[in-house]
Amino acid sequence: MIGSKILLVDDEVIFTRNMETLLDARGYRSTAVNSGAEAIRALQNEDFDVVVLDLKMPGMDGLTTLKEIKKLGLFTQTLILTGHGSIDSALEAIKLGAYDYLTKPCQISELVEKIEGAWETKDELRKKDIEEKIQRVVESPRDAKHLFVRTT
Amino acid sequence: MPDLPANVSDPASTTVSDSDQSHRYKRLFKRFVLLTLVCSVVPLLLVGWVISHRYQRSAETRIMTAFRNEVQHHRKVIQLFLKEHRAKLELIAQTHDRQDLVQPGRLRTVFDLFNQEHWNVTDLGVIDGEGRHLAYVGPYDLLDKNYRTTHWFGQVMEKGIFISDMFMGFRREPHFIIAVKGNDAAGPWILRATVDTEAFRALVENVMIGRTGEVFLVNPQGVYQTTSRYSGRIMENAAIKVGDIHPGIQVRQEAADAGFNGERTVRQIVATAWLETPQWMLVVRQDYDEAFATENRANYSVLIFLLISAVTILGATVLVTRHMLNLVKRRDAKAETLNRQLMQASKMASIGELSVGVAHEINNPLAIISTEREILLDACQRVDHLDSAFGAQLDDSLNQIDVQIQRCKRITHNLLRFSRRTQSVIDTVDINAFISEIVDLMEREAKSSGITFFERLSPEVPPILSDISQLQQVFLNLITNAIDAHEGKQYGSVAISTTYLEADETVEIVVSDTGSGMSGEVLSKVFDPFFTTKPTGRGTGLGLSICYSIIKGLGGRIQVKSVVDQGTDFIIRLPVRSSDAKTATRDHVIPVEQAA
Numbered sequence: 001m002i003g004s005k006i007l008l009v010d011d012e013v014i015f016t017r018n019m020e021t022l023l024d025a026r027g028y029r030s031t032a033v034n035s036g037a038e039a040i041r042a043l044q045n046e047d048f049d050v051v052v053l054d055l056k057m058p059g060m061d062g063l064t065t066l067k068e069i070k071k072l073g074l075f076t077q078t079l080i081l082t083g084h085g086s087i088d089s090a091l092e093a094i095k096l097g098a099y100d101y102l103t104k105p106c107q108i109s110e111l112v113e114k115i116e117g118a119w120e121t122k123d124e125l126r127k128k129d130i131e132e133k134i135q136r137v138v139e140s141p142r143d144a145k146h147l148f149v150r151t152t
Numbered sequence: 153m154p155d156l157p158a159n160v161s162d163p164a165s166t167t168v169s170d171s172d173q174s175h176r177y178k179r180l181f182k183r184f185v186l187l188t189l190v191c192s193v194v195p196l197l198l199v200g201w202v203i204s205h206r207y208q209r210s211a212e213t214r215i216m217t218a219f220r221n222e223v224q225h226h227r228k229v230i231q232l233f234l235k236e237h238r239a240k241l242e243l244i245a246q247t248h249d250r251q252d253l254v255q256p257g258r259l260r261t262v263f264d265l266f267n268q269e270h271w272n273v274t275d276l277g278v279i280d281g282e283g284r285h286l287a288y289v290g291p292y293d294l295l296d297k298n299y300r301t302t303h304w305f306g307q308v309m310e311k312g313i314f315i316s317d318m319f320m321g322f323r324r325e326p327h328f329i330i331a332v333k334g335n336d337a338a339g340p341w342i343l344r345a346t347v348d349t350e351a352f353r354a355l356v357e358n359v360m361i362g363r364t365g366e367v368f369l370v371n372p373q374g375v376y377q378t379t380s381r382y383s384g385r386i387m388e389n390a391a392i393k394v395g396d397i398h399p400g401i402q403v404r405q406e407a408a409d410a411g412f413n414g415e416r417t418v419r420q421i422v423a424t425a426w427l428e429t430p431q432w433m434l435v436v437r438q439d440y441d442e443a444f445a446t447e448n449r450a451n452y453s454v455l456i457f458l459l460i461s462a463v464t465i466l467g468a469t470v471l472v473t474r475h476m477l478n479l480v481k482r483r484d485a486k487a488e489t490l491n492r493q494l495m496q497a498s499k500m501a502s503i504g505e506l507s508v509g510v511a512h513e514i515n516n517p518l519a520i521i522s523t524e525r526e527i528l529l530d531a532c533q534r535v536d537h538l539d540s541a542f543g544a545q546l547d548d549s550l551n552q553i554d555v556q557i558q559r560c561k562r563i564t565h566n567l568l569r570f571s572r573r574t575q576s577v578i579d580t581v582d583i584n585a586f587i588s589e590i591v592d593l594m595e596r597e598a599k600s601s602g603i604t605f606f607e608r609l610s611p612e613v614p615p616i617l618s619d620i621s622q623l624q625q626v627f628l629n630l631i632t633n634a635i636d637a638h639e640g641k642q643y644g645s646v647a648i649s650t651t652y653l654e655a656d657e658t659v660e661i662v663v664s665d666t667g668s669g670m671s672g673e674v675l676s677k678v679f680d681p682f683f684t685t686k687p688t689g690r691g692t693g694l695g696l697s698i699c700y701s702i703i704k705g706l707g708g709r710i711q712v713k714s715v716v717d718q719g720t721d722f723i724i725r726l727p728v729r730s731s732d733a734k735t736a737t738r739d740h741v742i743p744v745e746q747a748a
């Protein structure tokens with residue numbers, strides 16, 4: 001979706017810079033960070049549609065970062081993009097709730113395709129959530145006031 | 153690559169090592185045999201020797217005692233004989249006077265009474281103090297003989313009683329006499345009896361002591377008083393050495409004098425005892441071997457038993473040692489193999505770790521190169537006027553960069569797969585859940601290829617003991633191949649089914665595709681390493697070979713059935729308990745089948 005906000009998390013600075021350029025050229029609004037901790041901070045401060053996450057990073061690794069992201073309870077979908085290519089870690093990431101995974105190097109078109117899929121999933125989840133909230137408002141307007149404090 | 157140990161990599165070193173090993177086993181064999189023999193045969197022989205020695209000593213004491221008793225008894229008999237005759241003569245001399253005995257017929261009556269029970273006295277004579285015969289009963293004509301000058305006459309007159317040695321006398325044949333002195337009013341007189349030599353000899357000599365025993369008497373001068381069975385006749389000089397007169401009985405062992413026994417001259421047992429009157433030495437001799445025949449036989453039996461035991465132990469020792477050594481050899485060989493495998497595994501693990509690092513380190517720059525290429529492509533699209541020749545060259549170059557990036561990616565991914573293959577962890581695997589995960593993963597990969605996935609998972613499939621990491625590799629390979637087999641087809645399907653074969657305690661997993669299938673020729677090589685039908689640069693030819701070795705290593709079996717243009721089935725059977733199945737299928741040939 002043109003204009004989707006993408007958070008790129010990878011310790012390779014040149015790679016994230018290039019990805020930013022490529023994704024921005026395709027109409028996305030991407031932000032690059034180079035560690036798991038920075039990614040968590042960014043997500044706490046700003047809404048993103050999709051996180052593109054590397055698995056092998058110094059400090060907080062990809063899987064830990066993913067767990068932390070999940071703790072935030074966002075609709076944001078996480079896409080694993082790793083050079084490690086370990087099936088075990090990919091499966092682990094899927095189990096932990098990653099949307100999908102890609103191995104480096106990949107073509108930008110493949111990544112875009114996955115980002116689109118992730119955005120759609122996120123969008124569906126968001127819509128479903130809104131529908132549920134509306135339903136609850138209809139059923140019990142008094143109790144549902146707090147539900148609209150924050151939407152993404 | 154690290155250097156391999158010399159005995160693995162260098163054939164020459166291996167030969168030397170084998171030779172050393174052979175020498176080592178020989179030394180070990182000798183040492184085992186020697187040790188076992190020292191620990192078993194030596195004590196056996198020692199105990200045997202001690203028992204034999206003790207038995208020999210005891211037997212010797214027993215036999216010597218028996219010999220001594222025999223001699224003592226015999227001496228008593230001889231002495232009793234002589235005493236009896238002496239006593240009889242003394243009685244007659246004391247109860248009769250010479251006038252009474254010289255009356256005609258009177259001495260004959262006494263003589264007859266003397267020999268009433270046994271013929272022991274040859275003749276009987278009454279002699280006056282001057283040595284003249286007053287009366288005589290016997291076979292010789294001796295009435296005119298005068299004994300005044302004879303030795304015995306003097307001895308009787310002096311001592312009152314005398315028993316002579318054997319002598320020839322007037323009758324010129326060996327005999328001995330017992331003479332007693334009587335006294336009457338006319339002075340001293342002598343009653344003399346000649347003991348029958350044959351009767352006396354029979355008394356002395358006819359004691360049967362075995363086959364080789366002999367008994368005889370010698371006087372202190374060493375003259376036979378009776379005939380020896382083997383050594384000499386009466387009145388001859390005896391070969392035996394006559395020592396000092398000793399009390400009691402002496403028993404000894406000594407080398408036999410020549411001629412003793414007539415057959416053997418080895419050892420003999422000799423017992424000697426002196427008579428009181430006359431002073432004759434009673435000699436009893438027997439061949440040592442005969443005396444100890446029973447004991448010697450027992451000894452021989454013990455010796456043979458020991459020998460047989462020793463030979464049996466030796467044989468058993470050699471056999472057992474050989475068997476043990478074979479076990480040691482097998483164990484050594486196994487240890488050697490395990491050692492090599494361990495080294496190989498360790499080496500592979502190191503390479504695996506290295507591969508993971510290298511793959512990751514290469515993938516990141518590759519990703520950067522890939523993004524740079526994409527940026528270039530984007531930039532080119534933004535340029536309005538580009539020289540056509542330059543543009544074509546740029547397109548070609550960028551395409552080639554992409555091709556080479558993909559090539560590098562395959563290499564790094566193969567390295568990663570290889571690294572996973574080097575680590576094996578056996579754990580409980582829920583096959584159905586595992587297949588679902590793999591299918592879920594692969595469905596994402598194949599989303600755009602028009603391939604539909606089907607799962608037919610039996611709920612009866614139990615958890616199995618296996619290596620999930622290696623199984624992932626196998627099924628990712630098989631499913632990737634199944635997807636690739638649809639190249640050129642718009643639609644297709646990949647079906648994965650699981651079944652529990654209770655009788656075999658195995659789980660069967662079938663990966664079926666509707667792809668292009670394989671010909672018989674391809675099928676026969678499908679598990680060969682480096683065999684691939686994919687274009688150069690796209691397939692390494694290792695995938696199915698790795699699958700085969702993994703499944704085999706996990707104790708399972710893999711089969712393939714294929715029909716050209718219809719599809720392929722890979723049938724995998726995995727044991728529920730991996731270790732059992734490993735043993736059972738180690739030698740199985742994994743068949744490759746082609747459906748008709």
